Amino acid sequence: xxxxxxxxxxxxxxxxxxxxxxxxxxxxxxxxxxxxxxxxxxxxxxxxxxxxxxxxxxxxxxxxxxxxxxxxxxxxxxxxxxxxxxxxxxxxxxxxxxxxxxxxxxxxxxxxxxxxxxxxxxxxxxxxxxxxxxxxxxxxxxxxxxxxxxxxxxxxxxxxxxxxxxxxxxxxxxxxxxxxxxxxxxxxxxxxxxxxxxxxxxxxxxxxxxxxxxxxxxxxxxxxxxxxxxxxxxxxxxxxxxxxxxxxxxxxxxxxxxxxxxxxxxxxxxxxxxxxxxxxxxxxxxxxxxxxxxxxxxxxxxxxxxxxxxxxxxxxxxxxxxxxxxxxxxxx
Numbered sequence: 001x002x003x004x005x006x007x008x009x010x011x012x013x014x015x016x017x018x019x020x021x022x023x024x025x026x027x028x029x030x031x032x033x034x035x036x037x038x039x040x041x042x043x044x045x046x047x048x049x050x051x052x053x054x055x056x057x058x059x060x061x062x063x064x065x066x067x068x069x070x071x072x073x074x075x076x077x078x079x080x081x082x083x084x085x086x087x088x089x090x091x092x093x094x095x096x097x098x099x100x101x102x103x104x105x106x107x108x109x110x111x112x113x114x115x116x117x118x119x120x121x122x123x124x125x126x127x128x129x130x131x132x133x134x135x136x137x138x139x140x141x142x143x144x145x146x147x148x149x150x151x152x153x154x155x156x157x158x159x160x161x162x163x164x165x166x167x168x169x170x171x172x173x174x175x176x177x178x179x180x181x182x183x184x185x186x187x188x189x190x191x192x193x194x195x196x197x198x199x200x201x202x203x204x205x206x207x208x209x210x211x212x213x214x215x216x217x218x219x220x221x222x223x224x225x226x227x228x229x230x231x232x233x234x235x236x237x238x239x240x241x242x243x244x245x246x247x248x249x250x251x252x253x254x255x256x257x258x259x260x261x262x263x264x265x266x267x268x269x270x271x272x273x274x275x276x277x278x279x280x281x282x283x284x285x286x287x288x289x290x291x292x293x294x295x296x297x298x299x300x301x302x303x304x305x306x307x308x309x310x311x312x313x314x315x316x317x318x319x320x321x322x323x324x325x326x327x328x329x330x331x332x
C-alpha cells in the first residue's frame with residue numbers, strides 16, 4: 001500500500017486558474033476512502049476530512065506557523081484536468097516548505113485518519129484536530145534536549161522486546177526527572193559522544209523514592225555520516241507500532257516536544273548504531289558516584305558529572321526483580 005507521501009507526490013497540481021484551497025488535486029486514501037490527500041495550486045499538502053454532519057455555526061479557522069485548519073469548506077476535486085467531485089470537508093493544510101515538517105504532517109495523517117474511520121462525528125474530528133494542533137504547536141518551540149539525548153532514547157525503544165511498554169513509560173515532558181517510568185521502576189538514558197563514560201546527572205535522577213528501582217542506561221556513540229539517524233529510528237518504531245494510534249501519537253508528541261523547531265534540521269543527524277550497541281551498559285543508580293555528606297534540604301536541582309568507567313555494570317536479565325519495564329527494555 002502506498003504511503004501518504006507517495007500518494008501526495010503522485011498528485012498533479014490543479015490548474016493555475018483554480019481557487020487555492022477550494023479547488024484541489026486529490027485522491028482517496030486507501031482504506032480510508034471517505035477522506036482525501038490533496039494538493040493545492042502552490043503544491044502544499046492537504047488533508048480533507050469528511051464528517052458525518054455539518055456543524056452550525058462553524059468553528060473559526062485556525063492558523064499556526066506550520067498548520068492551517070479551515071472548517072466546512074466546499075471543495076472541487078480535480079483529476080486529469082477536470083472536476084470529478086464536489087463536497088464539503090474539514091481542510092488541514094501544511095504551510096511549511098520544510099520537507100521534514102511536511103513528512104511529519106503526512107506521516108501522522110494515516111494513523112490519525114485511521115482513528116477517525118469513515119465519516120466521523122464533529123466531536124471526533126474536534127478531538128483529532130486538538131491533538132494535531134498541539135503536535136504542530138510544539139514544532140514552533142525551542143528544543144528541550146540534545147539531539148543525541150533523544151537518539152539514545154529512541155535507540156533503546158527501537159531495540160526493546162516490548163516496545164508498547166517502553167512507549168507508554170516514556171516521559172511526556174522531556175524535562176521530567178527520568179526518561180522512562182513505570183510503577184516502581186525508572187530508567188534514565190545517558191548518551192555520550194565519544195568513548196568516555198562521563199555523564200551529566202541531577203541528584204534527583206539518582207535518588208529514587210523508597211522501594212523504587214532506578215537504572216541508568218549508558219550509551220557511547222559518535223556522529224557518522226552513514227550511521228543510524230533520528231529519522232531511521234523513528235521509522236523503525238513507527239513500523240513496530242503501526243495500527244496503534246495512541247502509541248503513534250505519543251511517539252510523535254514526545255519527538256515534537258523534544259526537538260521543537262529544530263526538527264527539520266536534525267532528523268538526518270546520524271550516529272554510530274554499532275558503537276551504541278557495543279557500549280550499552282546498565283548501572284544501578286545507587287552505585288553511580290554522587291556528592292556525599294549532609295546536603296541541606298534547601299539545596300535542590302544539584303547537577304554534576306559522574307564517571308562510570310570504574311562502576312560495576314549490571315545484567316538486567318539475571319535480576320530477581322526482572323519484570324515490567326526492566327523486562328521490556330531487553331532486546332527483541
